[in-house]
Amino acid sequence: MEPPSAELIQALQTLKIANDRELQKCRTRVRRLSQGLPAFDSVWIDALVHVGVMTQFQARYFEQKRWHELQLTESLVLRDQVHFDPVMPVFLAVDVESNTRCMVTRCGVDRADFEAVSVRLRTLRQVRSDVPSTGTFLLDPDKRFVAQSRPAIEGESLERLLIRRGRFPEAVVRSIAVGVCDYFEQNGETHLHGDLRLSNLWLTASGRLELLNAGLFNLVSPSPTIHTKIPIDAYNGIAPERLEAGKGVSVSTEMYAFGCLLWQLLAGRPPHALADPLAKLAAHRQKAIRDIRELAPDVSDEFAEFIAKLTQRQPLKRPKRWADASSMISGTTKTPQARLKSFLHSFESAAPRSLGQSREKSPVPYAKISLTLGLTIIASILFWNRDQFNLPALSQVGATTQPIAPEDFKPLVPLQTPTLEKSEEIKTAEISLTQKALPALPVPDQEGVVLLDHPGPFRTTSLHVDDVLIIRGQAGIRPTIRVEDNSAILEAKTVSIENVQLEFIRSDQQQGASHSVLQVVADEFRFSQSLIAGSEEASNQSLLSWRANGADTMASGRLLVSNIIVKSRRPLIESTTPLTTALFDNVLQRLNGPLLFLHGGVHAGLRVPVVLNHCSMVEPGPVVTVDRLGETASSGLLSLQGKESLLKTSGNVPLIGFHGGKLSETWSDHVEVAAQGLIVPQAGKLFGHRTGPQESWSELASQFVRVDGLLSGEFHFTEPVTESEELLPVPQAVINHLPVRLSSENPGFNFERFEASLN
Incomplete structure (x- = not known):
């Protein structure tokens, strides 16, 4: 070798x-x-x-x-690159003599400008010798570059975090703003950074805010022009006066860049979303930056006005001192570092995750096991030899068991789970004569499948299997199932309803509940490729009542709904069991009933995703309504997620509603929006509360709730006449204005995909 x-x-x-x-x-x-x-x-x-x-x-x-x-110096050796920019790349280096890590930013210098840079560097060292945040500057005359080194930061830049998360919630942006103001106040009012942009602001794991490259850009290019080589992301916040002759960095230009940075964190994109750098420069000089509430309607008025002052085109209208800017920021409930630390720890996937720490395995109690075993042996000996020990004989006793319903589930009628042999005999006095005349749902086969091979209509009957129950309409037929009473129960470990049309009929002979409900008892509920027609009368009583039949574990409480058209003012599904995960894919809600009504909240200790992909809500109504949140102290975190969905909200109707009595003071800790492109109207409300069904919604302040990935646009729906008499009228989305989107797909419900799923 x-x-x-x-x-x-x-x-x-x-x-x-x-x-x-x-x-x-x-x-x-x-x-x-x-x-x-x-x-x-x-x-x-x-x-x-x-x-x-x-x-x-x-x-x-x-x-x-x-x-x-x-090799930058005799002891400084580059080890990796952490920021890729052709003008000012950032490297991770190691000092081989002290074995310490540091971050190095390198910037090239033209031969004609090298002497001027050397003079400015000597002046900078004299002025800022007592400012540690500037780091150490290195000037190499042979390689013609200037570098700045500082101790390594164990964290990530805001640029990377924004790519991973989309928009930042207002509470987090406020904490970042406080951190930046503190940085300048600690270094003195005369301290100028000169290059405030996302890639230069880093967050450590402890929530501390660190700034890179203080003074480096101003050292190389104190008066930039359109011909100056500028880092790509620096164009997003360069003040209009910086490009004018003889204008250098100042507190006013720092304020402008600071405001653009905050604007970008809240909106998820730069103030001027243009591809050409020169076009960006022209836009900063000629156009005022839009109100942040146009793209992020959840931002409070106070914070929006603060950003508007920072981004004024006239320098005299911006804050004069960092202390003035700091005094304008208020309303944080946590210290900035604590808020940012919890924000970094919240980076999650869409899958539910335990919010608490994992339990450590307790040591095996050998002593208790030995004592229990010994007592059991002694009791057995005494029992079988009680005559020899002159013990009295045992009296004969009888015992019966009585089933008790779980406390968290209150069925509409007492649950009675029939066997397959008796499913045909289940009839109640509440069923009308018309409903009795209809054929009942067939008995499941050995695989648990109920195949409906003719259009029907069928009447609902209770069915029970141990593993998987599938009610499926034959392809090309889409049979009708009429639900007229509340006695029918579908019970299995997994219940799946596919390719049917559910019609909920209000019976004149019905007593008790005012509307018909189909009850589902399953750990996992799947509903796909179907049409649903219900009452157009507004009611809090849902069409489908669902609860899990197993233990309260992560394996229960899963809901999957896809390719569904709903025409009802009643909630589609109510869950009386704590939810674990819910997915709505290509769902059209014609009227203003919510998609999901949660009586049991979400699973304690979990981040529970409710995902909406390619969904349309034509009339204003909450997507999710949560009941009695204040009574669920151990509730987990409801995370509204999804993409390419059009969710119409208007007036006082919120996106997520809380229903019931007194609302918990910690409600904002149990809900978030972590979407990737849910589109709502510009004036839409995010969160609301009402005490009863007849009360109006009152808006809840959302500045301390994490809200990411919401886009505000202008759209409405039209009602065309379809050629097929069987299908419900499908409205068409008319989009007047949408913000910049990464996807090329049309948002909202896809009717062609729905039709294809029926065949």
Whole structure:
């Protein structure tokens, strides 16, 4: 096996990346990689990467024989790149003498400007010798670049976090604003950063805000022009006066960049969303920045006005001092660092996750087990030998068991689960004569499938299987099932209703409940490829009442609804069991009944996603209504998610409503919006509360609720006449204005996809 070349060994030792001992450890890896072939330097480089001695970033330089570029000074060696910008890239470096990590930003300098940069650097060192936030500047006359180094930050930039999360909630942006103001106040009113942008603001795991590259851009380009090389994201917040002749960085220009940064965090995009950098510069000089509430309607008036003052085109109208700006920010309930720390820990996927810490395994109580076993043996001996010990005989007793319904479930009628053999005999006095004349739903086959092979209509009957119950209409038919009473119960571990038309009929002979309801008892409920026609009278009583039949675990409480058209003012589904997850995909709600009514809240300790993908709500109505939130102290976190959905809200009707008596003071800790493109009207309300069904909704303040991924637009629905008499009239979405979207798909319900699912 060939050893590494002398040139490679010298480079590794010069940069102090690997010594002889570490190269010796790589021999086994090199032998395995080469497989008997000559081991060139590239094989040794791969082996060094595999064992963790060399990074992939360093390996690329070694492969291209450019390892000398990794050494900035005698002791400072580049290890990785953390921000990719052609003008001012940021690297992670290590001081090989002290074995400490640092971050280095490098910026090229033209030969003609090098002397002027040197003079400004000497002045800067004299003025800011007592300001640690500026870091250490390095000027290399041979390589013609200036670099700035500072201790490494264990965290992420706001630029990366914004890409991962979309919009930031107002409470988090307020905390960031407080952190920036504190930074300038601590460094003195004369301190100028000169380059406030998302990639230069970092959050550590402890929630501390750190600023990179203080003074570097102003050192290289104190008076930028349209010909100056500027970092790509710096165009998003450059003040209009910066491009005028002789205008440099000032407190006023810092305020403008600061306001643009806050605007971008709240809106999820820059103030001027233009691809051409020169067009951005022209827009900053000629156009006023839009009110943030046009793109983020949940932002409070106070904070929106604060951002508007920061982004004034006239410098004299902006705050004069950072203390003045700090005094304008108020209303935070947590310290900024605590708020930002909890925000970093909230990065989640759409899957539910336990919000609490995992329980540690307790030690096995061997002593208790031994004592219990001994007492059991003694009791057994006494029982079987009671005559010898002159013990009295046991009296004969009888016992019966009485089922008790769970406390959190109050069925509309007493639950009676029939067997398959008796399902045909289930008839109640409340069923009308017309309903009795209809054929009942067939008995499930051995696979638990109820196949409806003719149009019907069928009447609902109670069905029970142990595992999976599937009620499926034959392709191309879409049979009708009429629900006229409340006695029918579908019970299984998983209940699936596919390709049917449910008609909810209000019976004149019906007593008790005023509307017909289909009850479902299942850990998982699936409903797809169907039409639903219900009463057009407004009511809080749902069409489908669902509860889990198993233990209160993460495996129960799952809901999947897809390719459904609903025409009813009643809630589609009510859940009396704590919800674990819910997905609504390609669902059209014709009237203003909510899609989901949660009587049992969401599963305690979980972030529970309610996902809406390609859904349309034609008339204003809450998407989700939660009942008695104040009584559910252990409720988890309801997370409204989804994309490409048109959700019409107007007046006082909110997107998420809380129904019932006194609302818990901590309600904002149990709800969030973490979407990727849910579209709502500009004047829509997000959260509301009412005490009863006849009361009007009162809006709830949302500044402390995480709201991400909501887009505000102008749209309405028209009611065309369909050629097919069987299908409900399907409204068409007419979109007048939408914000910039990443997706090319048309938002809202897709009727073609719905029709395709029926065949």
